[in-house]
Amino acid sequence: MALCRGWAACRIDVVAPVSFLRRRYWQSPIVTVTMLKTPAVFRALLQLGVQCIASKFDAMSRMIAAVHAAHSQGHYLSPKVRPLVLAEPRLS
Numbered sequence: 299m300a301l302c303r304g305w306a307a308c309r310i311d312v313v314a315p316v317s318f319l320r321r322r323y324w325q326s327p328i329v330t331v332t333m334l335k336t337p338a339v340f341r342a343l344l345q346l347g348v349q350c351i352a353s354k355f356d357a358m359s360r361m362i363a364a365v366h367a368a369h370s371q372g373h374y375l376s377p378k379v380r381p382l383v384l385a386e387p388r389l390s
Contacts, residue, residue: 312330313342313343316328316343316348327371328350329348329349329361330352331353333354333355335382336382337383337385340379344383349371350375351375351376351383352364353376353379356376356379360377363376
C-alpha cells in the first residue's frame with residue numbers, strides 16, 4: 299500500500315484491499331496489523347468485519363494474541379488500538 303496523506307486517503311488505501319479480501323475469503327477471519335492511529339479507519343475496518351486489529355506499536359505478544367483470537371472466531375483490539383476505537387468521534 300502507498301503512503302497515504304490524510305485520514306480520507308488512508309481510509310481508501312486500507313478499506314479497499316480489506317473489502318476485497320472480505321468478499322473473496324468471506325469465511326476467513328482477518329487480522330489487521332497497522333501503524334495507523336486513525337479511529338475512523340479502525341471503525342471502517344470493524345464495519346467490514348475485521349475481527350482483530352493490532353498496532354505495530356504494541357508488543358509482539360499482542361500480535362500473537364490477535365491471531366489466537368481470530369483463530370477462535372473471537373475479537374481483539376490491541377492496547378494501542380482499543381482507546382482510539384472507543385473514543386468519541388470528533389466533529390470537524
